[in-house]
Amino acid sequence: MSVTAPRGFRAAGTAAGLKPSGNPDVALVVNDGPADAAAGVFTRNRVQAAPVLWTRQALADGRLRAVVLNSGGANACTGPAGFADTHATAEHVASALSIGAGDVAVCSTGLIGVRLPMDLLLPGVTKAVAGLSTGAGGAEAAEAIRTTDTVAKTAVRTSTATPGVIVGAMGKGAAMLAPSLATMLVVVTTDAVADAATLDRAVREASRVSFERVDSDGCLSTNDTVLLLASGASGVALPEAELTDLVAEVCTDLAQQMLGDAEGSTKTIAIQVVGAASEADGLEVARSVARNNLLKCALYGNDPNWGRVLAAVGTTQAAFEPDALDVSMNGVQVCRAGAPGEDRDLVDLSARRIDILIDLHVGGEEVTVWTNDLTDGYVHENSAYST
Amino acid sequence: MSVTAPRGFRAAGTAAGLKPSGNPDVALVVNDGPADAAAGVFTRNRVQAAPVLWTRQALADGRLRAVVLNSGGANACTGPAGFADTHATAEHVASALSIGAGDVAVCSTGLIGVRLPMDLLLPGVTKAVAGLSTGAGGAEAAEAIRTTDTVAKTAVRTSTATPGVIVGAMGKGAAMLAPSLATMLVVVTTDAVADAATLDRAVREASRVSFERVDSDGCLSTNDTVLLLASGASGVALPEAELTDLVAEVCTDLAQQMLGDAEGSTKTIAIQVVGAASEADGLEVARSVARNNLLKCALYGNDPNWGRVLAAVGTTQAAFEPDALDVSMNGVQVCRAGAPGEDRDLVDLSARRIDILIDLHVGGEEVTVWTNDLTDGYVHENSAYST
CATH class of the missing domain: 3.60.70.12 (L-amino peptidase D-ALA esterase/amidase)
Structure with a gap:
């Protein structure tokens, strides 16, 4: 209707x-x-x-x-x-x-x-x-x-x-x-x-x-x-x-x-930032991660490459200490205090939905931003769109 | 040596x-x-x-x-x-x-x-x-x-x-x-x-x-x-x-x-911004264009999609008027005063090197930023990097 x-x-x-x-x-x-x-x-x-x-x-x-x-x-x-x-x-x-x-x-x-x-x-x-x-x-x-x-x-x-x-x-x-x-x-x-x-x-x-x-x-x-x-x-x-x-x-x-239905996508990715000092900080961090091409390619390849999450967080001006960052992927805490946590091989990324949880350990604000993976399908669709 | x-x-x-x-x-x-x-x-x-x-x-x-x-x-x-x-x-x-x-x-x-x-x-x-x-x-x-x-x-x-x-x-x-x-x-x-x-x-x-x-x-x-x-x-x-x-x-x-030698790249792209009010403005504009995935895919497909250049310029805070923007690709002025200029079909993007010239028509500063196209090779290399 x-x-x-x-x-x-x-x-x-x-x-x-x-x-x-x-x-x-x-x-x-x-x-x-x-x-x-x-x-x-x-x-x-x-x-x-x-x-x-x-x-x-x-x-x-x-x-x-x-x-x-x-x-x-x-x-x-x-x-x-x-x-x-x-x-x-x-x-x-x-x-x-x-x-x-x-x-x-x-x-x-x-x-x-x-x-x-x-x-x-x-x-x-x-x-x-x-x-x-x-x-x-x-x-x-x-x-x-x-x-x-x-x-x-x-x-x-x-x-x-x-x-x-x-x-x-x-x-x-x-x-x-x-x-x-x-x-x-x-x-x-x-x-x-x-x-x-x-x-x-x-x-x-x-x-x-x-x-x-x-x-x-x-x-x-x-x-x-x-x-x-x-x-x-x-x-x-x-x-x-x-x-x-x-x-x-x-x-x-x-x-x-x-x-x-995003072009060429195979994954829908929820990036949840918790422990942010402000909503603006949480959004800046989540968007930076959502726009990291290297991470988006890794997720397309079912690769729980949490180092790329930290590299994206590190480009922001949000309040956080690098050695206090925690990152979980689909419930597995792969990064604890800025260093390796649980075994990354425990992370199962085979389903379309992927949940990334980033704890900045600064304040009480949280925010979720949604993105997709970066795939050869996206490249193909957008290199051939107007021609 | x-x-x-x-x-x-x-x-x-x-x-x-x-x-x-x-x-x-x-x-x-x-x-x-x-x-x-x-x-x-x-x-x-x-x-x-x-x-x-x-x-x-x-x-x-x-x-x-x-x-x-x-x-x-x-x-x-x-x-x-x-x-x-x-x-x-x-x-x-x-x-x-x-x-x-x-x-x-x-x-x-x-x-x-x-x-x-x-x-x-x-x-x-x-x-x-x-x-x-x-x-x-x-x-x-x-x-x-x-x-x-x-x-x-x-x-x-x-x-x-x-x-x-x-x-x-x-x-x-x-x-x-x-x-x-x-x-x-x-x-x-x-x-x-x-x-x-x-x-x-x-x-x-x-x-x-x-x-x-x-x-x-x-x-x-x-x-x-x-x-x-x-x-x-x-x-x-x-x-x-x-x-x-x-x-x-x-x-x-x-x-x-x-x-x-950039991963998966087939194009080396020089983005020259002229007529900027300041070097900072020029850099902001050039980087925004350099990071636009849609444009980078289009260039991979030899598509002179100058609309994606303007869309990227429009996301910046640099001084410019949208209806004063000029864009040339490999010497062909495809956009004049924010509107279509010469025929886009005149643009030959077949060589590795691509030159994009953006005139903001505000000041006298100019800056060039270099980037690459976004290809399925990049996606492949970075979805398989750690695994």
Whole structure:
């Protein structure tokens, strides 16, 4: 059901011909209200794609009636002409739906530095408008935003403490999963009654504990966008904490799906740092480990090379003493006080899931960052992506 | 000739059995004087191997008479016992040469987190002492410090402006080539007359413009060491600038050899940033590009994916405007003012050497950082390294 699970939303997915494969590449999500509050978070990359620049403006008033998304081209690094393309796309949607262009968010994903074929995209948008539905449209939209994703990614939750609210979501992202956000587009919908300020806090907190804790390849995209739209169609206003938890749940679910589908990956790796002096210290350490190519290759080879964990920790400015560091891999404490602990041969890395636990022995903060292994599959996929 | 090219030095390389292959794994360099001034630079990793901790102490008085090096084990993350092993190795060398252990530097390279087999290493050191020579010893020593290096790396220069001085060097390093220094051990010798303070300035400046401008895989080693020893045997005291230039020349030569031999690499990539507001800005931008896995995979696939260059630049805090960025690849300006420039199909990436030029259009500073592509060969080598 994806984004159409909550009441008040229609969606569609269609093939406009942007992808040489002929697969679906245009998605549309429409909020039929009665309310149209919305919020979003965006990539922290300073080089931002035209649709990101546009959607930031569209969200300034805390309202959105529609989101149009395309795969098959990122419309990033395309200059003023690229921005005009995004603007024209929003106008086209607005005209077809009889709403204002300023209430239309635009998201794009695909190759950077190439203009979108507007002669294909706009007719595709028209087709998407015609295909809007409250049922299958949600799944079709999720399908249409895939790039290298091998599967469509959706999540739905219903409120329990205060019954009556549904949160639905779709997302895409399988590489450039990075520090702030993944290369990903995510649309979360809900029929809760909520104002834009509440949604803004909810989407920021949900992203902080989900997408921002994923660091698949350390690369930060130009197009990352997470949008949260509320139709109010349930008539129920959840307590803010409850709404935030629901949104965080669907975001965490999508983040885990992205990890499981990361390009070329064979391992999903949880890097848990405990005993940190601060959350910032824990994050710096966990991200440094998550980005260490040598460790990621070793884990691909089922090699419990904990020395590479310590070498990565040592590059940070976090508070710790090298001779106090403990490291466990899948429950085996291979490093104790910065020196060899239990026999590394006891570590079984054959399953997809790998748990690395790093104890800094300084404070009481802990944080987990998720990453993947670095494989020849990743190299192959990314050396052949645009050609 | 390597480190024995300058007068006053003997060296040796021998097989102690640390490597399962039976290849040479112990090297010794001895400064027979008359002088024994020395200086060094070390990894900035906060997790430092026992030999690094030892050699820092040994260098505190600006004097060294010998350097003993082993491959086949990094003696990093080995705790107090590992430090005792390094101490015992220095004592063993000192005893055999009738010098003080505090005048013996120790360098180790290989797997982290494993104790050295001292029962093999010490007899190997004895054998190396017996094999010291002013001739072939230099080449043998360079051979013995190889790990994944496919070739031994040496460089020699003679002074011309002020004739009479020779600088020789050997180095190893083929991965973990990183921000401060590569995973590398380098010994530079000279028969110039120079005090420790002069050598210290020379080796820092030389490293800054050579090894510190190489960033092969973003990984910072626990063992990086660059030592500079002066025997004074030429009787010639060069002007400091001349000595520094000579040392920088051999270091740059070795750095380029390391790049050419980087694990699994098929490309040597020069990332030149011009128009930077400061050298720090230029370095931040160049390093961010050098560490972008997606770009490095694209270049492996001969794909001039300049969008990934901009995405990497955008993650930095350097001064620039996204819509003013220019990028050229091998002379073709594929990105102009942050948007598509010349046709990317004009870029020929088939040769090993690739030149990326990034113009930030802010100031007058420029800097070049060197890196390699990311290949399935790198993944294979580093997923199978310790097993």
